[in-house]
Amino acid sequence: MKIAFFSSQPYDITFFNKCNKDFNFELEYFDIGLDDQTVNLITEDVDTVCVFVNDKVDAAVIEKLSEKKVKYIALRCAGFNNVDLETAHKFGIKVCRVPAYSPEAVAEHTLAMLFTLNRKIHKAYNRVREQNFSLNGLLGTNIYKKTVGVIGTGNIGAVFCRMMKALGTEVLAYDLYPNDKLKAEGIRYVELDEIFAKSDIISLHCPLTPETMHVINPESIEKMKEGVILINTSRGKLIDTRATIQGLRAKKIGALGIDVYEQEENVFFRDLSGTILEDERLQLLTSFPNVLVTAHQAFFTDEALTQIAYVTLDNLKQLQATNKIEGRNAEL
Known part of the structure; x- marks a missing residue:
């Protein structure tokens, strides 16, 4: 699985690369946010986009993701108000999140x-x-x-x-x-x-x-x-x-x-x-x-970032294997 990360910061790269040793996914990082323009950075070999709280995942973006054959949208956060879930479901794109991290x-x-x-x-x-x-x-x-x-x-x-x-x-x-x-x-x-x-x-x-x-x-x-x-x-x-x-x-x-x-x-x-x-x-x-x-740093602890990385990648592993996530309220 190839995952394109948007709004990625140096600490995202550190924690996800460390955690990915247990999953062996292909990770690609963009420091800019996802929107209807930057969605064009996604190549057709990308299976998943991983986004954060301020990325724009509206109907227009999701339609373009579908055209690029993206299967999954993974939120590395609990909130999902920035994602048009109805449109994602319409195009058959699975959406997951990290409902509880530290x-x-x-x-x-x-x-x-x-x-x-x-x-x-x-x-x-x-x-x-x-x-x-x-x-x-x-x-x-x-x-x-x-x-x-x-x-x-x-x-x-x-x-x-x-x-x-x-x-x-x-x-x-x-x-x-x-x-x-x-x-x-x-x-x-x-x-x-x-x-x-x-x-x-x-x-x-x-x-x-x-x-x-x-x-x-x-x-x-x-x-x-x-x-x-x-x-x-x-x-x-x-x-x-x-x-x-x-x-x-x-x-x-x-x-x-x-x-x-x-x-x-x-x-x-x-x-x-x-x-x-x-x-x-x-x-x-x-x-x-x-x-x-403070600039949205309440989540910013070693424990929380470790858990966010692990749960995000584990969600995708489960979706890839069975098309569903067991045991927690992660799938949207």
Whole structure:
């Protein structure tokens, strides 16, 4: 099997080449994203395209993949909102993903962002480097006994709920499919409005669907407690960026941590340090002292990358052998 990787970074090459010793596939890497132009880079001996979160796998791209006899689309991530599944099924192209890769990695990054914002570690770090040892402006609050709202309790959300419970917080959760184990552990499921009204901290861990698109919007922000801390390590379009900026300016949102961004496909995974950032909203967000932005790195641990590489290649091995994947929710 020959696999063409798009949006591949040096670490993708390292981890997939290492893992491929157990599979012996032919791997080809492109550092650019997949779209209706770059799809022309695929030669007709390619069986599979392997894509990431910001690759564009819409109907037009899938039709071209079909013309090139591509059999499989492998997502090396959990989310699949960038793939037109209906068109893939129409052309008989199998789609697979990595539904669960080290959920602890993303949950731990969420926790790190929360601690950093609350105790202003990022500001303290820069201040001390300038030999400024004043504590003025660095006041935080105890996380202990605060109310935390978690929207989405899949693999990652469940881990984060347990982390926050262990810190002595009251955890409120929302999910279309409540987790009975979490309920037994003292996590209380409520409606979204109650999460918005009662939470001191809100963390997003849900997939991007038509229903969750802009779940953080002017109306939901208006319902929130004054000074709420909002964290998003899931999908950028869960947050209406314009409304969130207004919420920050009005001090309704006391702090914002985002590892994902609504228009991240134009910015993230690139070194733009020698250029002027053209995205005015992102530029504005990074100017706020109470906003922390990381560039989609929550998944970025050795353990997670190892698992992503192995599961992706194993999915393809199973599809090649039996045309189905056994034992996990990987086939779409």
